Amino acid sequence: MSNVVEAIDVNKYFREPVEFHVLKDINLTIESGEFVSIIGPSGSGKSTLLYVLSSLDRDYEGSVHIDGTELKTLTNHKLSTLRNKSIGFIFQFHYLLSDFTALDNVMLPGLKLGELSHEELEEKAMEKLDLLGIADQAGKKINLMSGGQQQRVSVARALINEPRIIFCDEPTGNLDSENASIVFDMLKKLTRSFDQTILMVTHDDTYSSKTDRQIRMLDGRIEK
Numbered sequence: 001m002s003n004v005v006e007a008i009d010v011n012k013y014f015r016e017p018v019e020f021h022v023l024k025d026i027n028l029t030i031e032s033g034e035f036v037s038i039i040g041p042s043g044s045g046k047s048t049l050l051y052v053l054s055s056l057d058r059d060y061e062g063s064v065h066i067d068g069t070e071l072k073t074l075t076n077h078k079l080s081t082l083r084n085k086s087i088g089f090i091f092q093f094h095y096l097l098s099d100f101t102a103l104d105n106v107m108l109p110g111l112k113l114g115e116l117s118h119e120e121l122e123e124k125a126m127e128k129l130d131l132l133g134i135a136d137q138a139g140k141k142i143n144l145m146s147g148g149q150q151q152r153v154s155v156a157r158a159l160i161n162e163p164r165i166i167f168c169d170e171p172t173g174n175l176d177s178e179n180a181s182i183v184f185d186m187l188k189k190l191t192r193s194f195d196q197t198i199l200m201v202t203h204d205d206t207y208s209s210k211t212d213r214q215i216r217m218l219d220g221r222i223e224k
């Protein structure tokens, strides 16, 4: 197995309103194909850690590598290529374009990467929607879909460029229990059947206990 993510001696401070040491001496590695959850009390630094590990926040001390590349060494252009190519994101509030169809939303990160023709991309997007069990909804606008369907579209969107890793912040947080378990089971299936690497912040023990490994945060540190 190879490391997909590695953090070495990461510390982070918020300067406003008063200086606050939010991440303390973080060292971790995530290996290929692992499904890892980040858990811990509210305010312990889970989302901040996810943002740092996923390249969305590069204001930290120490180093973070994705697939062997140190994030702080990248120009903004190279960083955005790395994000489009190697990283998928799934958030509690999905940030889909509500006036566009499911298919358009799934294709969008592929269009940004620009490696495939429109037809190839459409075929691939249909494949991902099919994998998520919503191929029959491809032509429907997001604002006409249920919350569970919308979150499945956002999983398909995260998969379109076949990223090395998917970062999820409370992916089931906004769903009723039935849809939450459908979305979670799909994430798990991705790691099992397709060797997808996933790092997920969650409040919910029902789900964190079913991941391969739990990283427990307490007061900005990883609990040993």
Ligand SMILES: Nc1ncnc2c1ncn2[C@@H]1O[C@H](COP(=O)(O)OP(=O)(O)OP(=O)(O)O)[C@@H](O)[C@H]1O
Pocket (backbone or CB within 6 Å): 014, 015, 016, 017, 020, 022, 040, 041, 042, 043, 044, 045, 046, 047, 048, 049
């Ligand atoms: N932009 C910011 N500026 C200052 N402090 C912040 C900022 N963002 C977060 N914090 C503080 O940093 C700490 C960690 O926040 P973070 O959102 O990472 O916690 P969390 O464990 O994800 O919490 P929750 O489970 O409630 O989402 C909290 O005390 C929060 O108030």
